[in-house]
Amino acid sequence: MLGIDISSTAVKVLQLSNTANGYCVDHIGVTPLPDGCISEKIITDVEAVATSIKSAVQQSRSKAKHCIMAIAGSNVVSKVITMPKGLSDAELEAQISVEADQHIPHPLNEVNIDFNVLASNDQQVDKVDVLLAASKTENITTRVTAAELAGLQPVIIDVEAYAIETIYPLLAHQVPGGGDNKTIGILDIGATMTSLNIMRNGKTIYTREQDFGGSQLTAQIMRAYDLSYAEAGYAKKHQQLPANYADKLLTPFKQTAAQQCNRFLQFFYSASQHTAVDHIILAGGCALIPGLDHTIQNELQIPVTGIGPLEKITLSSTLDQDLLEREYSSLLLAFSLALRAFE
Incomplete structure (x- = not known):
């Protein structure tokens, strides 16, 4: 069964199988979405999304016909x-x-x-x-219809924020003491959306989303260096930018990201009895930005680590290793949804 994450910019599909010691990643596919087919995490062009789902499945070489999807907590x-x-x-x-x-x-x-x-x-x-x-209902039916047009049958429609609970046991080893009796934040900074899940002993106790992400840095690169949006995205991803890029754009962006995270935590503290978070795990495409974890850690005075290898996960020998390495930090939700097949 496929886990399918439909973000604002891409469709990510992932399929796992059971092994003696955990799970194996058998199939993975990532396909960009056309501009304008997702608005505020709602599908506005079902056929375009269906085409991208079909393309991602073909790239993954999966033969699965059933899938698990999710809608945004917002x-x-x-x-x-x-x-x-x-x-x-x-x-x-x-x-x-x-x-x-x-x-x-x-x-x-x-x-x-x-x-x-x-x-x-x-x-x-x-x-x-x-x-x-x-x-x-329209939030559900648009996802179901897009999947069906791509030749798949959804069996579960989850909520993104709560789906993360499924993968948390495979993340907990990245926190000292395994996160027991600790308040842990999972900060996912994607292309257009940032989400914060606060976990306590494996359960979600708070979640919040906000419009902020790497696309803002891409837009700044485009304007600063007179590039198209696609050219700016490529140059950012492949680190092909002028020498003044770090001081002019990257460092201010990292500082803004850290400030956004600080605001998230202030909202959490004001909405709960908690007054501290013990550890932050950084995920999403922006987790690959060099030094972002240290910038956020300095701002928050909380230990921050980029998402590392998941516990009990192995990789199929036929898997596209380069694709997994490039996309790994942004596959948290796809992993979470794929894991639900074994409940």
Whole structure:
């Protein structure tokens, strides 16, 4: 089964298989998306996205016909509610459908609703905490339609922020002590969007997204050196820029990225009882920018490490190793979704 990450600039597909000691990456494909087919993480051109999905699957050489996808947390309303303990899934679903209009700011006939029982409620022993999530139906159907046009059948539509929980056990070894009883931030700086997931003992306790990413640096390069956007992106990726690039553009961009991260944390502190984060794992395409981890660490005074090799993951001998190396830091969500096939 394929995990498919549809970002603002590319489609990334990844397929894993079980091994005796973990998982093996069998197939990977990455295809750029045409400009304008994604707006604020919503698909606006289904056929263009379907074409890119099909191209990425062909590049990966996977024969899988089923896939797992996700929608952005910014397009989901989520809330933890309490329900009586001991109800079956059917009984929970029936009661939630009756009470959902109290928690969801959209007409119920315009949304898809799902729920997940979390744990017993700390204050009421006869209650359980339930995560309620809802998204406008069009956010789901556009992804399903794009996949179907590409010849695939979606079996799970996850929420990006919560999907990251799936891969966290394979990341935890990168944090001293394995992250036990620690508050860990996963900072993903992509092309146009930055997301922060705060994890505590493997569970998401806070998530936030903001429009900021590497495309802003590309646009600055384009203007500064009179290049097309494509030329600027190529020059940035292959480090073919004038000697003054670092001082003129790169260093200010890294400082801005660090300031953005600081704002993320201030929002987190003001919205929770937490007053500190113990460690940041840096992911996304911008994680490849030399020295960005140190700039963020200096700004936050928190240890920051770029995402490293995942625990219990091996690579197929037939895999495109160069592609994986180039794209590795931006494949976190694709890995997370592919892992859901084994739940």
